[in-house]
Amino acid sequence: MGKFVRGHWDSESWYGASGEYRAYIPDRLAGCPIALDSDVAAEVSEATARMAELDLRAATLTDTEPLARLLMRSEAMGSSKIEGVIAPAKKILEVEALEELGVSHRVDSSEAAVLANITAMRSSIERIGKGDRISLDLLREINKDLLKGGPLEKAGGVVRTIQNWVGGNDYSPVGAAYVPAPPSEVEPLLEDLVAFCNDAQLPAVAKAAIAHAQFESIHPFANGNGRTGRALVQMIFRNAGAATRTVPPVSLALATDKPAYIAVLSEFRSDDDAKVAEATQRLVSFFARKVIASCGMAExxxxxxxxxxxxxxxxxxxxxxxxxxxxxxxxxxxxxxxxxxxxxxxxxxxxxxxxxxxxxxxxxxxxxxxxxxxxxxxxxxxxxxxxxxxERAPGTPGGDTSVAKPVRAAPQRSW
CATH class of the missing domain: 1.10.10 (Arc Repressor Mutant, subunit A)
Structure with a gap:
């Protein structure tokens, strides 16, 4: 079972408190039997069918490759938005065009981060085909792409050797919202996760949901863990042959319900096996519904x-x-x-x-x-x-931005 371990932090700065904290070590996944409740299995089946329909239409209709390119961008931008990184779509597309022309241009930190995420997302889906193995080296490369050109570029793709945490302040894990596993546990957990991604006998939607939650619990990199974990979702879809020609914008659907998304990830982290089992069902159900929603958005x-x-x-x-x-x-x-x-x-x-x-x-x-x-x-x-x-429709009642205003954060309509 997963477990919490106590650690002690001796702060080297008066900004950060010294004291005890609890780090979470998730249970291993490879070889672990996971059975879905009947209602959750039905949701996963529907999500799988919707992805298959989306992929089939991409195979039979003409001129769908350009749409797949734009959907891939929407997935990358949605993933960035979850992290609070937002940039105007038109500016991003203009910068891409300028880069192709070799014209010098300036971008701010948010635009640079979104562009890096588009590169990483494109890389993740281009490197994996049906039946291809997902590897730790590939995850490292994705994270390296994400951090390239930023202040943490040297840390890109480097599995952490120090303790990190989520929330609180930058100087101490004491009082943080979440403290992931100690550094000594990270490599073994990642190796187990990769084995699960490749070998678990689960539908792709369920496997992607569980693998994503596990990756976020491990939090193996200095930065970009959320975006790397959501790229892993698309890699699992490709690996399973569930989405080979198009990209369901799952992150865009997740971005419009961020509190619920964070809640299901948090519930997954427990030292009580019964609670983890219940949380896994809720996690897979939530994820399946977001996949269904993303396919509807793409259609x-x-x-x-x-x-x-x-x-x-x-x-x-x-x-x-x-x-x-x-x-x-x-x-x-x-x-x-x-x-x-x-x-x-x-x-x-x-x-x-x-x-x-x-x-x-x-x-x-x-x-x-x-x-x-x-x-x-x-x-x-x-x-x-x-x-x-x-991008605006999922946060808008009825999904029509022309007749209703978004009730959650959404990009501006004007450019």
Whole structure:
């Protein structure tokens, strides 16, 4: 069973208190029999089916790869939002476009953190396919990507050798909200977690929920544990073949119910086996419902983007397979473009891309504000508006941001 162990902290600063604290060592997972209650199993089955439907539609419909790219970004931004790191979607997409052009730019710390999370999320899903093994080295690489370029870059991917804690102050674990396992326990716990991720005979949704909670309980890195743990969720989906072509934005669903999310993770940490068993059922149930919600969000987003694209085609009426036609196909996943990126995305010459962009500007599909004119970027604001609506909808009664205001924290509608 999991257990709490007492430690004593001798503070080297008058800012932090000296005294006793309790650190939590979770039970090992590998080989542990876990049975789901019938109602929880039904929720997991529904979540699994919804993910399969989302993945199947991505396999049978045309032009879904751009949508998958944007959904991946929404998952990364939702994961950042849980940590209180928020940046405007349009600014993030503009910075990505500028980086591709090699144009120098400035970002603040929040924007840099979100960009790093997008890189880490992309890396996590690109490195894992169906049946591929999840490894500790891979988790290290994901965390390293997250912290790259930040003040804790040197700690990126390094399994901690000192005690850390959550909440309280920066100087002492005394009075902290949660103190994870002592450093000597971290490596064995991670090795056990990786074995569970690869070998446990559980549905992917249940396995991802439990593995995520265990990872957060271990808290193995100096920073970025929450974001690394949510990337692990997507890796487990890929490993199991549950989501191979698209990314259900689970973190976005979790971000809109943060208190409940934190509560189910906290309940998982107990030295009473009966309480851990009950908490596991609640955790898996909560997680399954968020997966179902995220699939609904992705489906609605796809439908709304399809309406946008049809409206574009009615305005532009491009010649089949022309540069303009090809650009309309990829704009949903690349709503900020330059002439150079449009040429790359369409496989056409720079001149053909320039003419295609000009025709889309004339039709009102693309626009260019004063800031972007200097860097020669164009934005598909219809897509950016839908992307913002995707992030706002879960916190809004009825999910329609046009008729109701969000009741929880949500990105601004304007850019």
């Amino acid at each position: 609605t987003f796809e439908q709304r983007i399809a309406v946008v694209q049809e409206g574009w085609r009615q305005k532009v009426r491009p010649r089949a397979n022309s540069a303009a036609d090809r650009l309309l196909r990829v704009l949903p996943g690349n709503p900020v473009v330059s002439i150079a990126s449009a040429a790359r995305l369409t496989g056409r010459s720079l001149e053909a891309a320039r003419l295609a962009i000009a025709s889309l500007v004339e039709a009102g599909v693309l626009s260019q504000n004063a800031r972007n004119r200097k860097s020669n970027l164009y934005t598909a604001d219809d897509v950016l508006n839908e992307f913002c609506a995707l």
